[in-house]
Amino acid sequence: QYRFVADPARQAITFELDWRGKHRTERPYQFELVAYAENEIDGKIQSDPFYWYPQSGNYLTTCWQDGDKIADVVVIPLPSVSMPVVWEVHLRAIDERTEDIVRVTSTDGTINDYATLGPINYP
Numbered sequence: 001q002y003r004f005v006a007d008p009a010r011q012a013i014t015f016e017l018d019w020r021g022k023h024r025t026e027r028p029y030q031f032e033l034v035a036y037a038e039n040e041i042d043g044k045i046q047s048d049p050f051y052w053y054p055q056s057g058n059y060l061t062t063c064w065q066d067g068d069k070i071a072d073v074v075v076i077p078l079p080s081v082s083m084p085v086v087w088e089v090h091l092r093a094i095d096e097r098t099e100d101i102v103r104v105t106s107t108d109g110t111i112n113d114y115a116t117l118g119p120i121n122y123p
Contacts, residue, residue: 001017002017004016004118006122006123008122008123010075011079012075012076012077012078013087013089013120013122014074014075017071017074018070018072019054019068021065021068021070024062024065028060028062029061031053031054031092031094032049032050032051033047033076033089034050034090035076035078035087035088035089036087036088036089037088039082039083039084045079050074054070054072055072084123087118087120088120089116090114091116092113092114
């Protein structure tokens with residue numbers, strides 16, 4: 001689950017992510033967020049990738065156990081925009097050493113390299 005606050009004054013989106021542990025991973029996974037939008041003035045817009053480890057590296061995925069509830073808060077900086085946009089944010093989990101990416105199955109059965117967060121109206 002997730003919640004978000006779009007904050008144009010800060011030029012960012014704050015995400016509150018609620019993870020649920022299933023099992024430990026062999027190595028720690030790093031998370032990545034990238035925001036995408038488009039408007040008439042700026043055209044296609046993409047944020048720089050934002051990387052982090054769960055709970056600021058204090059509770060890595062190598063420690064997660066079945067039934068764990070892990071709360072995470074991250075603030076992704078955004079590029080400036082000339083007019084309102086609707087952000088779509090892609091979330092990936094990456095094995096930093098092997099660059100393997102966790103595959104995600106969406107509710108319609110589609111398998112991707114990322115989960116989609118949004119749409120997020122901004123501002």
